[in-house]
Amino acid sequence: MPDIVVSEFMEEGAVADLAARFDTLYDPALVDDPAALAEAVRQARALVVRNRTQVRGAVLEAGARLECVGRLGVGLDNIDMAACEARGIAVYPASGANDLSVAEYVVTAALVLLRGAWFATPDMIAGGWPRARLIDGRETSGKVLGLVGYGSIARETASRAAALGMSVIAYDPLLPEADPAWRNAGRRDLDALLREADVVSLHVPLTEGTRRMIDGAALARMKPDAILINAARGGVVDEAAIASALKAGRLGGAALDVFEGEPLKADAAARFADVPNLILTPHIAGLTAESNVRVSSLTAANVLRHLERRS
Known part of the structure; x- marks a missing residue:
């Protein structure tokens, strides 16, 4: 029987590092077979x-x-942290290893949604020339980026947005006012951030306090041409409210990388059909060739360190 079980995809070199020291079962299909995983x-x-x-x-x-x-x-x-703590099971997240990938995703989504030009491909292929429709695309420089949560990923995002000429504001009630990180972002409460920001990007974990924090009422406080980006956790937003706001022209655009149910079920996917200025991606913001190596290597190192310490 294996000492280590890997139930989802992991970079091959990191799997080899695990297998070189401990009996390792690497089977990404286990995630879809709970009985086999157990x-x-x-x-x-x-x-x-x-x-x-x-x-x-x-x-x-x-x-x-x-x-x-x-x-x-x-x-x-996806981990019962209370149960793990009660049993003394250590949990090792790959903190920091995919920050850059997520930050680049957020900034790219902001650029695409503000400008709007990259949605013209179907019209062009069909023989159209939608130039008049696209002349109102917006520049990123001079816009305000509002970060809901100001941890390490949000800070990476802030530095890249600032390089493009954006002003940065942030909301994070858990970060002390004296923290030096605030030198690079204006501190706001959530209501003020939603009112001021041209682009709102979410960077909070899913907790009872953050569940559906961006609902219809929150969207109504945003500028009607504002952009919303969620590469944090799906349950943080009300997906139906976002689709409705986009259809009604009460939101300028949205990029959603995470969803309440993953993969999207048919009824959830249907609500996004024919919604304008919308980007949907399959929980991929933190996944690049480079970040997969970093995340996998760090996770393997954490697990090996733990097991070898107790061997």
Whole structure:
């Protein structure tokens, strides 16, 4: 039986590092087969997951020997942290390893949605020349970027946005006012940020306090031509409210990389049909060739360090 189980995709070199020192089962199909996953972890000391594997309930019960969980990413809402703490199971997120990838995604989405020109391809292929429709595209320079949450990813985003001439404001009630990070962003409460920002980007974990914090009422406080970007967690926004606001012209555009249910089910996907100025991506903001190496290598190092310390 394996010492380490990896239930979602991981960079091959990092898997080889794990396998060189411990018996390792690498099977990305396990994420979609809970019964097989529960059987696989029965003797395992470590479990490595991304965001889809639910580390709770039957999986934790089956993994009686589990000592640690390596998270190939930073969000922890798929892991029962209270149960892990009660059992002494250490959880190791890959903090910082995909910050750059997410920051670049956010800035790119802002550029695309503000300018609008890159949605012309279907018209062009059909023989159209939609130049008149696109002359009102907006420049990024001079716009205000509002960051909801001002942790490490948001700060990477802020530095890149500032280089493009954007002003940066942020809301983060957990970050002390005296923190030096505020030198690079204006401090705002949430209402003020929503009113002032031309682009709002979300950078908060999913908790009971943040669940659907961007709902219809929050969208109504934003500028009608503002852009909303969510590469944090799907449950932070009300997806139906965003689709409705875009259709009604009460929101200038949106990029959604994360969703309440992943992958999108048919009814959830249907609400986004024919919605203008919308970018949907499959939870990919933090995934690039480079970040996958960093995230996988850091996670492997964390798990190996833990297991070898206890061997």
